[in-house]
Amino acid sequence: MEFLLIHVLNALLYSSVLFLIAGGLSLIYGVMRILNLAHGSLYAIGAYVTAWAIGTAAAAGAPNAVLFLLLPAGAVAAAAVGAALEPTLLRPFYKRPEEYQLLVTFGLLMIIEDCLHLIWGPNPLSAGKVYQLAGSVNIGTSRYPAYNLAVIAVGILSALLLWAFIYRTRFGVVLRATSQNMRMASALGVNVNRIYIQAFTIGCLMAGLGGAIVVPGQSAVLGMGVEALVLAFVVVVIGGLGSLEGAFAGALIVGFVREAGVALFPEVELAVLYLIAAVVLLVRPAGLFGRGER
Amino acid sequence: MAAPMQRPLLKILAWAVPLGLALLAVPHVVGPFHTLTLMYGLVFGIAVLGFNLLLGYTGLLSFGHSAYFGAGAYAVAFMVKYFKLASMELFLAGSVLVSAVISIVFGFVCVRYTRIFFGILTLALSQVLWSLAFKFFWVTGGTDGLRIPTPWLLGMDPGTDKMEFLAFRYYYYVLAVFVLCAIVMWVIVHSPFGKALQAIRDNETRAEFVGIRIRRYRLIAFVISGVFAGLAGALWAPLNGLATPDVLVWTFSGEIVFMAVLGGFHNFIGPIVGAVAFTYLKTYAVGFTVYWQLLLGTVLVVLVLALPRGIMGMVEYLIAKLRRPR
Numbered sequence: 097m098e099f100l101l102i103h104v105l106n107a108l109l110y111s112s113v114l115f116l117i118a119g120g121l122s123l124i125y126g127v128m129r130i131l132n133l134a135h136g137s138l139y140a141i142g143a144y145v146t147a148w149a150i151g152t153a154a155a156a157g158a159p160n161a162v163l164f165l166l167l168p169a170g171a172v173a174a175a176a177v178g179a180a181l182e183p184t185l186l187r188p189f190y191k192r193p194e195e196y197q198l199l200v201t202f203g204l205l206m207i208i209e210d211c212l213h214l215i216w217g218p219n220p221l222s223a224g225k226v227y228q229l230a231g232s233v234n235i236g237t238s239r240y241p242a243y244n245l246a247v248i249a250v251g252i253l254s255a256l257l258l259w260a261f262i263y264r265t266r267f268g269v270v271l272r273a274t275s276q277n278m279r280m281a282s283a284l285g286v287n288v289n290r291i292y293i294q295a296f297t298i299g300c301l302m303a304g305l306g307g308a309i310v311v312p313g314q315s316a317v318l319g320m321g322v323e324a325l326v327l328a329f330v331v332v333v334i335g336g337l338g339s340l341e342g343a344f345a346g347a348l349i350v351g352f353v354r355e356a357g358v359a360l361f362p363e364v365e366l367a368v369l370y371l372i373a374a375v376v377l378l379v380r381p382a383g384l385f386g387r388g389e390r
Numbered sequence: 391m392a393a394p395m396q397r398p399l400l401k402i403l404a405w406a407v408p409l410g411l412a413l414l415a416v417p418h419v420v421g422p423f424h425t426l427t428l429m430y431g432l433v434f435g436i437a438v439l440g441f442n443l444l445l446g447y448t449g450l451l452s453f454g455h456s457a458y459f460g461a462g463a464y465a466v467a468f469m470v471k472y473f474k475l476a477s478m479e480l481f482l483a484g485s486v487l488v489s490a491v492i493s494i495v496f497g498f499v500c501v502r503y504t505r506i507f508f509g510i511l512t513l514a515l516s517q518v519l520w521s522l523a524f525k526f527f528w529v530t531g532g533t534d535g536l537r538i539p540t541p542w543l544l545g546m547d548p549g550t551d552k553m554e555f556l557a558f559r560y561y562y563y564v565l566a567v568f569v570l571c572a573i574v575m576w577v578i579v580h581s582p583f584g585k586a587l588q589a590i591r592d593n594e595t596r597a598e599f600v601g602i603r604i605r606r607y608r609l610i611a612f613v614i615s616g617v618f619a620g621l622a623g624a625l626w627a628p629l630n631g632l633a634t635p636d637v638l639v640w641t642f643s644g645e646i647v648f649m650a651v652l653g654g655f656h657n658f659i660g661p662i663v664g665a666v667a668f669t670y671l672k673t674y675a676v677g678f679t680v681y682w683q684l685l686l687g688t689v690l691v692v693l694v695l696a697l698p699r700g701i702m703g704m705v706e707y708l709i710a711k712l713r714r715p716r
Contacts, residue, residue, distance in 0.1 A: 131506055133644075188695065194506050195451045199651055200694045202644045206687030214681055322641060326517055329510055337506075366521035370514045374499055377511055381503065 098236035103355055105235075109244045111351030112251020116306030117324055118331035119258065119343040120299035126338030127275045127295040130186060131194070133201040136325025137208035138300045141177055142170030142307025143221075143316035144212050150223035150312070163226050167308055174304020175297050177208075182296040187289070205322070213318055220315035227312040247309050254305065255344055262340065271295060275338070333373040336386025345384055413565055422557040426629070427673050429561055431666030432568045433625045438649045438661035439575045440618020445647075446655040447579055448611045449591030450504060454512030455646045457496065457519045458489045458616035460638035462623025464523065465489070467536035467633040478541040478563065481624050489620020490613055492519070497612035501605055504594075513640050520638035535634030538627045556629065564625055571618060572662070578614065579658065587611050619646075645672075648690055654700025663701050 121135045149169040153162055185204065189197045230243035262268040274281040274291045282288045306324075307316070331350050335342025350369060357365030376383060417425045437459050444450045462485035469475045469484050496515045500508055523530045530536065540548040540555050543563050548555045578584050589597040590604055598604050627633050636642065645668070652671075653664020671689065675682035697704055 131510070185691065192698075194509075195445065195647075195651075196694050196698060198451065198453070198506075198509060199647065200691055202647070203687040203690030203694065206683040206690065210681045210684035210687065214684065326513070326640065329514060333510055333514065337510075363525045364522070366525065367518045370518040370521065373514045374511065374518075377503070377507065378499060381507070 098238060101235060102238060102240060103359065105240060105244065105248070107348075107352045107355035108248045108251075109351075110354060111347045112248050113306050113310050114327060114331055114350055115251055115255060115344055115347035116302045116309075118328040118335070118347055119255070119340055120302035120306075121328050122332045122335070122338055122340060122343040123258075123302070124296055124299035125332070126340075127271060128186075128190070128292050130190070130197050131201070131337075132299075133198060133325065134204035134208055134321075135201075135299070135303055135328065136321035136323070137205050137212075138174045138178060138303040138321075139307040139324045140212055140316065140321035141208065142174045142304030143311040143320060144170070144216055144307070145173040145304075146170035146308040147221040147223045147311045147316045148216060150226060151221065154223075154225045160229050163223075163229065167226065167312075168305065170308030170311070171301050171305035174307065175301035178300025179293060179297045181300075182293045183289075186296070187292075205325075209318065209321060216316075218318065220317045221311075222315040223312045224315075225312075230312075241313070243312055247313070250305070250309050254302065258302075258340060267294075327369070330369050330373045333383060334376045336383025339383065339385040342383050342385030410569070414562075417558050417561050422553055425557045425561055427669055428666065429556075429564050429629055430626070430673075431669035432564055432662075433622050433629065434646070434649060434665035434669060435622075435662040436568055436571045436625070437619040437622035438646055438653070438665045439571060440615040440622070441646050442650050442655050442661040443575065443578065443587070443611050443615045443618070445650055446657075446661075447584060447591060448587045448608060450501075450608065450612075451509050451647070452500075452512040452615070453509045453640060453643050453647065454496070454514075454516030455615075455619050456638050456640060456642040457512075457516035458493055458619035459623040459626070459642070459646070460516075460519060460523070460633075460635075461485070461489045461492050462620030463627040463630075463633040463637055464530065464536070464623075465620070466624050466627040467530075467538055470538055471536055476539070476542045478543050478628070481541060481627070482567070482621060485620045485624035486617055489616050489623070493613045493616025493620075494609075497609050497616065501608040501612055513643065516638065516640055516643060520635055520640070523635045523638050530635070533635060535632045535636075538631055538633060541628050560628065564629075567621070567625060571621065575618070576658065583607070583610070648686075650700075651690075651698075652693060652700055654702035654704075656699055657702035657706065660700055660702035667701060 117135070117139050120138075121132060124130060124132055124135070146167055146169050149166045150163050153166055181204070185200060186197075189200055227241065227243050230241065230246065232239040233242050233245065234240075262271060270281070270286055271291060271294075273284075274286055274288055274295075278288055281291075307320075327350065331346035332338075332343060333346075334349055335344070335346030349372070353369060353372065354365060357368055361368065380386070416428060437455065440458075441452060441455050444452050465485040465488040466481045469481060475481070496512070499515065500511045503511055524532060527533075540552055540560075542548060543559055546559075548559070579587075586597065586602045586607055589600070590602060590607060594604060623637065626637070649664040649668040650661050651664070652668050653662065654660030672682065672686065675685045679685065693700070699706075
């Protein structure tokens with residue numbers, strides 16, 4: 097029982113991070129119809145910046161409270177990068193065929209990956225101090241890292257916040273309107289350019305937050321973005337590209353399948369995930385929660 | 391009827407013959423370094439020619455062609471490891487078979503979709519193969535890969551001087567296969583079948599209306615495309631000497647797309663030009679700096695922004711400009 101509970105918590109932990117990455121990817125696709133291949137790299141930026149900020153602060157002897165406050169630094173950095181990228185590099189591509197959008201974001205992925213290498217070097221970067229400081233809690237007779245519980249809480253909280261933001265605020269209405277019909281929204285006086293930059297920034301913020309909260313538990317390494325991107329694809333394909341509910345459900349499915357896979361069938365764990373995505377696309381082309389418009 | 395057919399043929403021969411002679415002379419004129427780099431370029435050229443049957447002629451962007459290339463390479467590696475074979479002809483036949491089977495299965499699933507979903511689906515399926523190659527290390531060697539010795543060509547012993555073998559005999563072998571593939575692809579895209587693919591690309595509804603069975607045509611194009619990539623993978627394996635999961639991972643598919651766009655995918659020879667240019671670009675970028683990805687990424691972004699029709703698009707534009715009556 098206790099053993100099972102720990103597995104469930106691990107699955108939730110993994111799902112939380114996945115939701116942050118895939119939710120951002122899906123939000124961006126839903127509003128802007130652009131599939132950002134560099135999205136995983138923004139997650140990596142979040143991880144690197146937070147690890148660097150906490151590492152530097154800890155080395156300088158900053159009080160423990162400051163270390164916790166520095167956690168969101170990566171999210172802010174990723175959002176800033178996103179806000180700079182959208183108007184400069186992505187905007188010229190909205191009216192061009194998708195292959196060019198995919199290519200420009202693929203180029204971006206290569207650039208960001210190497211910039212991380214250039215700035216922080218080839219060695220993994222960790223913010224393990226925060227992880228230790230958080231301590232652990234007792235679950236039955238075993239001990240479980242308290243930080244992991246905090247990550248799960250952040251995942252659930254951000255899902256709730258995002259839901260409230262999109263379905264309960266005026267900005268959310270405008271965002272959904274733009275997503276459904278960009279031309280009509282524009283004709284009704286919505287500043288589409290501004291909505292796009294905001295949506296892209298929020299998407300990047302989520303990816304960055306995902307990276308920021310993951311990095312105390314595991315190190316920031318080169319290539320983590322590429323790996324995360326493919327898993328985020330699996331999540332959005334299962335849930336439905338452009339749907340936040342879908343990203344939530346998809347993240348839970350992938351999280352639990354992966355946790356079960358690691359325990360029960362480690363060799364084909366990744367293959368099973370990709371196959372689930374392929375089967376979902378075959379049976380429900382728009383994903384579990386997708387709007388079957390395309 | 392014969393006369394109008396002959397003129398384009400003559401025009402093609404006018405540049406194909408000197409180019410062919412130049413390619414034949416390469417190993418004797420330049421050193422092994424350039425010969426080998428060119429060989430990599432020609433091998434990738436075959437893969438990108440296949441890829442472009444989908445992108446340029448059918449209008450489907452595959453982000454998973456690493457799967458078929460890798461399948462070809464691993465088919466060779468398995469034939470060496472488990473069947474103790476050494477004949478290149480058997481390798482080619484085996485990899486054609488394996489990549490055809492895989493592309494029939496994957497293609498059956500993928501051709502139901504177009505545009506972005508097609509891209510994601512091809513990517514996801516290619517990652518299935520990658521993860522299998524990565525995880526079943528006792529079969530595939532994991533990240534260490536599988537070693538591939540120099541093969542026998544047309545029943546002839548490769549000898550012990552590997553460099554001499556690769557830079558001369560294997561070069562001509564690759565060149566011959568490459569020329570054959572280019573001719574086959576040329577015939578395919580200029581056949582009624584090729585025209586039907588272009589009709590599907592330009593207007594799906596109309597193509598269906600004139601009686602083209604869209605899904606079946608797309609599937610056939612997908613399989614041909616996969617087989618070309620598999621054949622390229624088989625040629626690549628002895629050249630590289632090692633089959634690793636690196637050629638199965640999706641970023642390698644991205645490089646194939648990169649090559650097609652660099653050369654220009656609106657043009658028949660664009661992919662070949664792109665593959666050779668990309669190979670040189672990457673070889674020099676890797677030799678020049680550890681941050682070669684940064685360099686190539688910047689090239690890609692600038693290319694897509696400023697030169698979306700690639701090198702051949704640029705050449706066509708310049709030729710048209712020169713020919714314009716003054």
